[in-house]
Amino acid sequence: MQKHVVQFILFAIFVNTQEIPYNWLTLAFVGNSEYQPRPHYQSFDKEHFKDLCRRLDGLNTIQQTMCAENPFAIPFIARGVREAIRECETKFTMERWNCSSRDEVTETKHGKFQDILGKTFRSGNKEAAFLTALMSASIVHSITKGCNTGNLTDCGCDSKPGMQRYIAENDGSTALNRDQFSWGGCSDNVPYGLRYARRFLDDFDQKEFEETKNVINLVRKHNNFVGREAIAQNIRRQCRCHGVSGSCEFKTCWLQMPKFAQVSDLLKKRYDHFSVQVTRKATKRLRRKERSERKIPLRGNEMAFVHRSPSYCERNDTAGILGTTGRECLHNSYNSESCDLLCCGRGYNTRLEVRETQCECKFVWCCEVKCKTCTEEVAVHTCK
């Protein structure tokens, strides 16, 4: 993570304006050193919590309230955001937009506020849709994980797992008593995570939309939903048999949510194939821009966006776009990472880099492996 933070700071531009936008992704920078809520024993601790949360720039009013109610959830969300950014970067390494942006940094009372990915996040285009859904999923994931491990005191394992939607894993047990099982173990409390995420993200956008009728709020709300669904639709039932000599006389099952890498995979696919452009005006619900499909409501697996994306080829400071100049590309490829497409036709430079690798490794009795260091020249291509 350290590397990523450094990378963001490099791209940052310092701006001295007092007005800072709402951007809860800045929680990614919340470390353990400055944010340590004390467990509450005394009544004045509530003030302490409020004070602590007020220092977190970029949170909106609802998020501030939720923070003050349970400040111990914030580090989980922060970890979730960091993981999500890492996932986003790996999923987009080979595309013109590589999940980076030129962030503005503002001096505030509580230190520096870096508007991390903010310009893209608020832009209403396809990349914003992906980010929104991914971040919403990251909250569900991290909060649920917090519940499951017992680190969050407000929640625990799901006591009624039967109420959740889930996919029954085919575990190869005999057909006879396949459906006879008892819930046991610790089922992931996804409903709690979903509720938390809905309140943390949706309530504010709903309120804003009712006041301003800005379609971006509605779009964000929908994409939050897409992110939550990506987890909710993929909860699996895991089972274990315990009978005499491993037979399936007794079966205990529990529910498990998908790994976050799986969730981001799914969302990337939705970004690639199931993104829907919606109209710029909406009174109650989102409508597809395509006239012939207006009556079809948006599904939970379709991301919504309002504006078309820029090409991300050239650097544009006002939109926070870094451009693809200097990006590494692949020479012999016909996909989006090929030099031709990634460099937007501008061509590439080739640099020879000497890399050290271990080679001619031998096993020496007993017990070590001895290697030689070889140097090899690698051609690295970077966009012009």
Place this chain on the structure above:
Amino acid sequence: MTRLYLFFIVLLIAAQVCNSLSWLSLALASNNIEKEKPGNTCKSIKGLTRRQIRFCKKNIDLMESVKNGALAAHGECQFQFHKRRWNCTLIDPLTHEVITDVFLNENTRESAFVHAISSAAVAYKVTRDCARGVSERCGCDYSKTETSSSATSRSSYMYQGCSDNIKYGIGVSKEFVDAADRRPVKNDTNKTIEENVHVINLHNNQAGRKVLENSLRRECKCHGMSGSCEMKTCWDALPSFREIGMNIKDKFDGAAEVKVIQEDEKSKIIQKNSQFKRHTSADLVYMTPSPDFCEADIKRGILGTKGRQCTQSPNAIDDCTLLCCGRGFIKKVEIIEDKCNCKFHYCCRVECEPCRKRIEKFFCL
């Protein structure tokens, strides 16, 4: 009157001096090359320099191949660039003259590509025509002796097939294509600049031929009992020109920015940025960064991207946002008649129903 005449001659020479690719107009020239009267025919071809006219007179039987080379180069360039902002509009369809020569003379990457593809194309077409027996001066290349046959024990007999006579083709290309850049520089004030332009052009011509040489493949055919490889005929053959176009396009993407320096009274091409890898003899080089080709600049031979067709796929090279340079685009819906629900009736006809298809097309504003 004589003064006016002289003035025209000077103009003609000046026009010839600044065009190193003008001969490509051969591609769209409608008149056939008459072999009976080389003098008249060669003079009537537009865009040739004096050296090239001399070559033409001497080798009139090769000119058909050269013309085909120009055609192939033009076609391949248009194929490789049809999705890009500069779509290789080289020749004015009305006047049949090379129009983009102006910016191509600035030693841009695009110019490097055109030089390489045209010199490779001439070599390619001449070589192919030699193997087909069109010209009497050249035939198959039998120079490669069967040394490998003794080494490989499995093939006991090895006959030599007709290898593409690439040496001859390359020689012709060197003489004809390079002639445009092998001419004395008359203008004293811009002497070094103009000389440098020639040095770069000649390098790129050579690079195109080198790519061609590298793509020569050995092909073999077995003819023993029931297809066994007791007897084998092998020959070296060139791949399709598309493959060569692809390779040169790859070189275009990785072209190196260079400068020309004088060392021991010789021109030498060196990297502009020493951190980057040095170019090889098969790599393209350029001196001037290309313009963005967004807006039309007719004087320099740039048509702009207004009215160009684009697609709506974000990472593509002809994506509307990229191709239209952010100016926006319009959608046109076309309804076309197509055949559908086709059924086969015994025997033997296929009946189809006519149906209408809706096609969306996008054009840059």
